[in-house]
Amino acid sequence: MTTTLTPPEARAGKGAEPPAASTRRRDLLRRLGPFGFLSPTLVLLIILMVTPIVMVIGYSLMDRVITAPESNFVGFENYGEVLTDPVFMVAVRNTVFFAGASVIAHFVIGMGFALMLNSPMLGHRTKAIFRTVYILPWLFTIAIVAVLWRMLLSPNGIVNYLTETFGLSSGTVEWLSDPSLALPAVTFINIWSGYPFFMVSLLAGLQGISKDLYEAALIDRAGPVKQFFHVTIPQLKPIIISMALLDFIWTTQQFALIWMTTGGGPINRTEMLSTYTYKLAFATYDFSVASAAAVIVLVLSMILAYLYVRHQKARD
C-alpha cells in the first residue's frame, strides 16, 4: 500500500543523483526539514509574541509613548507610579479574591457534579443528557453571560423576586452596584460560567481510576467518604493541581465579564488587574504607565505558568 503512495518523481530522483551529493543533500534536508514545518509557527510567534513583549517592556521604560511623537527613557518611573497607586493594590486584592474564590468553587461544584455523573447506576443515555445540561454554561460566550446576568440580577429581576419570595432579602437589592455586593456578585457569575471546565476534566479523570482500587478499599471496609478521601482524591490530585493552576491563571486575566457587568465599579470595588490596565491605556491614554502595569501582570502570570509547566513535567 505504501509503495503506491510514493510519488513517482521521488522514486526517479533517488536513482538519478550521484550517491554522495544525494546523501549530503538529504542529510541537510533532514536537519532543516523540521524547521520548514515549523517556520509559519516561528514567524507568527515572533510577530505575535516576541515583538509585542519587547515593545511593551520598551514602552514601560519611556514616557508619553504612542500618544506623543517623541518619548524619553525614564527608567522605572512608570513602575513606581503603578506600585504606589492605591487603586493598583485594590485591583491586586480583588483579582486574588475573584480568582481564588472562583477556583475553589469551580473545584467543589465540578467535583460534586462529576461524582454524580460518574455513578455506575446511570444508563448511558441518561448520563449523556445530564452531562450536556451541566456543560451548558461553558458554551455561552462571556459577553452573553454578562448580559444575561445583568438581566437576572437587575433590581426588578428574577433573582430579587426569588430571594424576596423565599424571605432571603427585603426590597430591591442592587447586586451589581451595591459596593459590598458587587465583588461577590461578579465572582458568582464567573463561578456559574466556569465550573464545567473543571467538571469535564474531573469526569475524565474519574473514568480513568482503576476499579481495583475501590474493590481493595471495600475489602478494607472503607465507606464512601473514606473511599473518596483515600482513593478518589489522591488519584485525581495531578489533574486537580493542573486544573487549579490553569483556572487561576485564566481567571486572573478575565476582562469581558467585569467590563460588561460593573466596569470595575462601584468605586473600584470590582477593579481587576485587567480592567485597571485597560483603563490606564484606553480611557486615560497613559500608555506608558499602562505598559508598566501590563508588564507586572505578565511577570505574575509567568510565575504561575512556570509552576504549571514544572508540575506538568513532574507528571510525565
Place this chain on the structure above:
Amino acid sequence: MSATTVDAAGVPTREQVVRRHKAKKAALIAALVVCAAFPAAPIVWMLSSSFKTNGEIFAYPPRLVTSNFSFDAYVAILTDPEKLRFFFNSYLIAGAVTVLTLAVAVLAAYAFSRFEFPGKRLINVVVISVQAVPPITLLIPYFGLVVALGLYNTYPGLILTYMVFTLPYAIIMMTGYFNTLPRELDEAVKVDGGRPITALFRVLLPISVPGMVSVGVYTFMIAWNEYLFALTLTRTNDMRTVPIGIQLLMGQHAYEWNQMMAMSVLGSIPVLVLFLFFQRYFIGGMSAGAVKA
C-alpha cells in the same frame, strides 16, 4: 456482610437489594434534576425573555411564558442590516482563524511529533507558556503594531491577533493526536524515498480527521467568543463582532432586553450546534488540556 455472620433475619432478600438499588437510583436522578436548575435555569430564562415584549421582561410577578409570546425580538434583529453584519463578521473571522490555525498547527505538530531537532524543548516550552501570557499585556503593543501596519479596524488585524490564542492549543492538541498514530505509517513512505511532507499529506492527514475536527471546533469557539481585541482593535460598527454587538445594544439609551436576549440566543447557536454534533471531540479537547498537555 457475608450471610454466614449475619442471622437469617438480617440477610437482605434479592427483592430488597433490588428495591434498595432502585431507591438509590431514583434519589440520584432526583438530585441531578434539582441541581440541573443551577446551569439550566438562567438559560431557560434567557430563552423565555427573548419571546417577551420588552415591557414584560420585568413584569411582576415574573412568568415563564406570557400571553404576548412572539418572535418580534428575533425579527427585529434579523431584519436589521447592522446586526446581521455583526454575525457575518463573527462567522467570517472565526472561520478564517480556524482554517489558518489548522494549516499552521498541522505542520508544526508534525515537526514536534516526528522529528528531533535542536531547540525542540525550548520551542515547546515557549508554545506552552504563550497560553499563559495575559491578553491585556499584548493588547497595548498590538494596538501600536496594528495601527502601524494599517490593520486597525480590518479583518486581517483581528484574524492575525486571534491566532496568538488559538495556535498554542491547536499545536499541543494536534501533536498529541499525531503521537497516537504509529510511526511505521510515515516511516514506510520515507523508506520508499518519499519526502516527509508526502507522509504528512498522503498518510497522516487522511486518518487525522477526528483530531483536526477537535482542534477546529475548539479554535472556532475561541475566536467566536473573543472580546478584548475585538473591542479595542476595531472602531466602526461595520467591523464589530457579535460579543461587541451585544454590548452596543446595551449601551443604547433604552434597554431592549428582549432584543438583547434574542441576539444572545442567536449568538450562542453556532457553538451549541458544534457542541451537539461534535460532543465527543469537544470533550476530548477540553480534557486534553488537563489530562495530558
